[in-house]
Amino acid sequence: MTLGLLHAQSIDKLVKVALKKHPSLKTIQHRLSAMDERIAKSQKWANPDLSLTINDIQFRKPLGRSQERMQYHALNFKQIFPWFGKLDARKTYAREQKHVVLHSYKAARTALALQVRTTAYSIKELQARIGVLSRYRRLAKQNIKLYTDMISTDNMSHADSISAELSFSRIEIRQERYRSLLQAQKEKLAYLIQSPVTRINNALHIKRPRSLQYYLNRLTHNPIYHIKLAQNAAANANKVLVDMETHPDPYVKVGYFNRPDFPDYASVTIGMSLPLYGTEKLNSEIARKEALSSVSASLDYKAFLKSEIRTNYAKLKEAWRIYNIIQRKSLPQLGHMLELSASSIEEGADLFTYTNILEQKLALEEESISMKAEYLRTKAKLKALIGGL
Secondary structure, eight states: OOOOOBOSBOHHHHHHHHHHHOHHHHHHHHHHHHHHHHHHHTTSOOOOEEEEEEEOOOTTSTTOOOSSTTOEEEEEEEEEOOOTTHHHHHHHHHHHHHHHHHHHHHHHHHHHHHHHHHHHHHHHHHHHHHHHHHHHHHHHHHHHHHHHHHHHTTSSOHHHHHHHHHHHHHHHHHHHHHHHHHHHHHHHHHHHHTSOBSOBOOOOOOOOOOOHHHHHTTGGGOHHHHHHHHHHHHHHHHHHHHHHTTSOOEEEEEEEEEOTTSOOEEEEEEEEOOOOSSHHHHHHHHHHHHHHHHHHHHHHHHHHHHHHHHHHHHHHHHHHHHHHHIIIIIHHHHHHHHHHHHHHHHTTOOHHHHHHHHHHHHHHHHHHHHHHHHHHHHHHHHHHHTTOO
């Protein structure tokens, strides 16, 4: 099937497209649908046994069936009857298993949305870096021309001219690396949303982060945490079901006996298995410990989740502070130094100083872009940790 081409879209729109089209989610949807059949199956009795018996085959006359009263043909029917509430317990267990799959589906949606957002922000970051490098590439060309002019008037050495050309080459190399990374990220995004994208509308814009408490108050919305809770509920339901297995199910066996030349008759047998060897008690103990294990797993994940939120929030604040330092202090200072250096060049000052300041300003602008992208990716991670899409 040919993939459709998505033109300019917002990141929120890309997330919706991915959630609608990605095949990994459809896989879980099919599993979820199958759980309804599992619930229906839990209410079915075990299949009955039907058997045919030919009794007393005498070797001296194998086909003779009227030699004595013990010779008969019998048709037997055996049915086990589940009781002690086992059908209801099976249904409860199947429903809890369905809840596990349901929360797995929600967790997969959250993870997919996070991948779309982080990939989209990486694309915007690389595009911004390439744009900045293109601007500085033009300035580097101008510097090379200035060096060439100065060399012709003996005011500058040839080595300084080569240094300017090397600076220009370094910019070109970085651009090529960013273009390669950009293409890889675009391919990844195309896979996530199942369609190529021409342009992403969102700008790399950040604002003051929410409080840490905002995220901590919502950690119980995390879908993986809900999987752990659902697994605990399923383990408890399984323990109830296993405990009931200590009470054996009775069975009824009915037989119809046909005897040639003699009266027919019927038989009825009622029985049950005898739990003599303690297997059921061992299974119950296994189920109890597995239920305890699931409780510990949910508590452990909740603690881990709290740690993850705190760690990522620290990264968020760090990116916010560094971005503001660059924007409010470093870049204005370098801009002022660049103006002074440019004025000095007109008076015959060293052009190398101007080039050096220009490279520092380029590095800071790239760092600023990096911090904005890192802030948005970390914010998306925090959003996913509290179950947001």
